[in-house]
Amino acid sequence: MTQSVRLDADTLATASWESIREIFALDPGTTHLNTGTIGAMPHEVVEVYERVTREWTGSLANIYPPSLYPEYRAQIAADFGVDQDEMVICHNSTEGIARIIAGLDLGPDDEVLTTTHECFSVLSNFNLAHNRFGVKVNLVTLPSGPDVTVEDVVHTFEAALTPRTKVMAFAATTLFTGTRMPIRELCDLAQRHGVITMIDAALMPGMVDVNLRELGVDFMAGSGSKFQCGPLGTGLLYARNKVFPEHNPLPLPRFWPVISTWYPLVGDTPARTKTAVETYNMGDYLQSAGSASIARAAALAKACEIWNAIGRGRIEDRIMELGRYAKQRVAEHFGESSLYTPLHDTRLHAPLVAFKPFRAPEDAWNIKKVMAFVDRLESAHRIWIRWVEFEVPGSPHMHYAARICTHLFNSHDEIDRTLKIMAGLADEMA
Ligand SMILES: Cc1ncc(COP(=O)(O)O)c(C=O)c1O
Structure with missing residues (x-):
């Protein structure tokens, strides 16, 4: 966990995304691209949780x-x-x-x-x-x-x-x-x-x-x-x-x-x-x-x-911008047709990007290969994403995809580095 940093409300309203990242209790050695499963708490949130737990421990108050x-x-x-x-x-x-x-x-x-x-x-x-x-x-x-x-x-x-x-x-x-x-x-x-x-x-x-x-x-x-x-x-x-x-x-x-x-x-x-x-x-x-x-x-x-101090609208814009950036990078490395996620209709945009990492079409229904891909990203590179499984209209198979998920604390550099590593790993495993 990083050292505890907190910013007051006035500072949060205008702070850069680099300094806002500092308030989160992120593991500095990992790349967290899986907020769809679990986010990262700000240090201050952890502190409130601990303080209030202590306040109500052993108390005789009416809870x-x-x-x-x-x-x-x-x-x-x-x-x-x-x-x-x-x-x-x-x-x-x-x-x-x-x-x-x-x-x-x-x-x-x-x-x-x-x-x-x-x-x-x-x-x-x-x-x-x-x-x-x-x-x-x-x-x-x-x-x-x-x-x-x-x-x-x-x-x-x-x-x-x-x-x-x-x-x-x-x-x-x-x-x-x-x-x-x-x-x-x-x-x-x-x-x-x-x-x-x-x-x-x-x-x-x-x-x-x-x-x-x-x-x-x-x-x-x-x-x-x-x-x-x-x-x-x-x-x-x-x-x-x-x-x-x-x-x-x-x-x-x-x-x-x-x-x-x-x-x-x-x-x-x-x-x-x-x-x-x-x-x-x-x-x-x-x-x-x-x-x-x-x-x-x-x-x-x-x-x-x-969130209110940072500005919910500002957070949404940041998240969506990072999501769009990740989609563009996926399209560059893996081709637009690798995407299961909507691209051209921006009304359907969210910061989750699901795509086929492997070129061979049959690898899209090879659960073991997609699982191994996600595991290796974590064990060798400490990049945390997840694999997902779903139906595609007209396909007799379940499809398996890699999913990255960007949040306000992620950066363009992290996305670039992750997609470069993913492209290399996919070639190696092809
Ligand atoms: C769309 C969706 N619904 C429900 C859930 C289950 O969420 P929870 O862990 O809050 O029960 C998840 C978990 O990832 C989800 O992505």
Whole structure:
């Protein structure tokens, strides 16, 4: 770990990316290009985590009120354009997704539309709903490659909607092909058909500057420890809890707050609102789930505070610029056709680049070779990326790709060096 460096808020607002890199507890001997799996915490976030853990160790204080995290939730909700009664600090995206899917009112007459490019967190929980309640899960495979457009993606969903589709679920950014999904366009489509939307936003908080209300989504689950660089074991769950017709005119869906000590002991919850004023705090229903780590929420709130000081828009621009740079370098070394990630339609850009490192077409479905490639990058060069596995429309095989993921602390030099090493290693292993 590097020596602890922190910058005050005023300095962060204008600091160079080189000096901002210094605030992160990165291992100086490694190249971290895998934020899609886990980010790097700023030193100050680690310090808050340790301090608050100590403060609550051996104390006789009543931990239940602060375990509801009222202030932290209000602070973080505002960062995403929503209110405290709609935001929950949970443990990770998987937990958030599972609680949303388990909380939806789904039965044997209902269908769900999602994609084969979702994380297991989504697919396994929908399969559980299928086995338990008879819900039909319809899967489409997203198009991939440099020429994919927003219209292609929206059309893929539109063609698969049926009169029984009750929920549409998709990633904010897909983890396999690094496609930034057109959330607003997909929510428009869903709303025209009266369909509930759930986004798996594991890769959204800390990557892009978004307003969940304006995006029109019903539910979102995201990670606190990936692009947001909070501690492991933090996630965000958003549940729309009031109606702003200009963003989403659909009535609030029936939602069961599973894992709750706030849900009434007798009787039901109040009727859901039809207006912009909530009838009850859905966030509290979901957040109130027994004793909790106050340090974890405090540290996540600190990470968000640092993001706000740097500027979320500025961070998004930096991340996207590095991502574009990485795509160009991949295209130079490996050819544009090696890309599974969208290239020409910049509306689909995210800082994840998935590509075929080997020239022989059959190597794209050689899992052992792609795994060995990623392992050797780590063991011989201490470059940390990951391999991904996914379906490609029309292909009988699963495809395996190398994925690099840039974050604000990465540099153009790191990307250049990494791609040069990758190109050499791919030739050596060909
Ligand atoms: C798109 C996506 N969804 C869900 C997950 C699971 O995230 P978590 O570890 O926060 O549960 C990941 C993990 O990489 C992901 O990339």
